Amino acid sequence: MNWIEAIGYLGTALTISASAMSTMIPLRIISLCASCVVITYGLFIGSMPVVLTECIQIPFNAYRLWQMMRLVRDVEAAADGDLSLEWLRPFGSQRPFGIGEVVFRKGDLATEMYVVESGVFRIPEVGIEVRAGGIVGELGLLSPGNARTASLVCVEAGRALCVSYSEVKQLYYQNPEFGFYFLKLTSERLFQSAQSAQGAPAPATAGSEAL
Known part of the structure; x- marks a missing residue:
């Protein structure tokens, strides 16, 4: 075997190694190599x-690698900073809601979270209004039985970005580092919601009560 063949075998070995990777960032790096x-x-x-x-x-592998690394960076920054979930926008779909439309009811199975883009939504059980920039539903992914703890009703026509839990789970399986920061982020938001409910001062966030 000459050195040219050795290069070919190395390429084959790296290609097989990339196929065996279970997480996205190492897979893309080895694929590029x-x-x-x-x-x-x-x-x-x-x-x-x-x-x-x-x-x-x-170019495809380089773009996907950049996309995943940017996602992890944004989630890490949110977990250590303002607790925003704006980084989820590329993974959601926009949905319009009319006045009086019930987005979900207390006790419903939670399968998605919402980022309000316009209009006004209300949580009738606690009398809280959710406006543009507000986020509801992210903790349903972690709650026992994935059941909603309150309802959400549209009181002023608008739009919300819907992000399915299956999309979040897929991102988690592709990159465990993303999962770590997402759990940290949702935990911090839960603590803030608990502090607000007890009347204790809590840092301001763009979100709302998690359902």
Whole structure:
């Protein structure tokens, strides 16, 4: 075996290693390394299809790596700072609500969280209004039985960003570091809600009572 073949085998080994990775950041890093090695091998053997294939894959892997690293950075900053969940916007879908429309009821199965973009929503059990920038429903992912603890009703027509728990779980499985900071973030928000309910002073947040 000559050194050119050794480069080819190295590329194969890295490609297989990337396929075996269970988390996203190591997978993308090893995939990028594998592409560089395979491109080198393709140039030495004069195989342009091999080179072209890897050149196409590199931008996709680089973008996904950047996207996941930015996500972890944003979640970490939120957990250590203002507790905002704005970083969830790319993973949600916008939904309009009309006056009087019930978003969910107390006791319903919680499957998603909401970021209010416009309009006014009300939690009738506690008399709290949620306006633009407010967030409800994120702690349902962690509550026993995933049951809603209160209702949410639209009192002024508007829109809310809906983020499913399945999307959050997928991000967690792809990157455990994301999961750590998400748990830290939701725990901090829970403590703030508890302090507010007891009448103790708590730092201001963009969110609201978690349901």
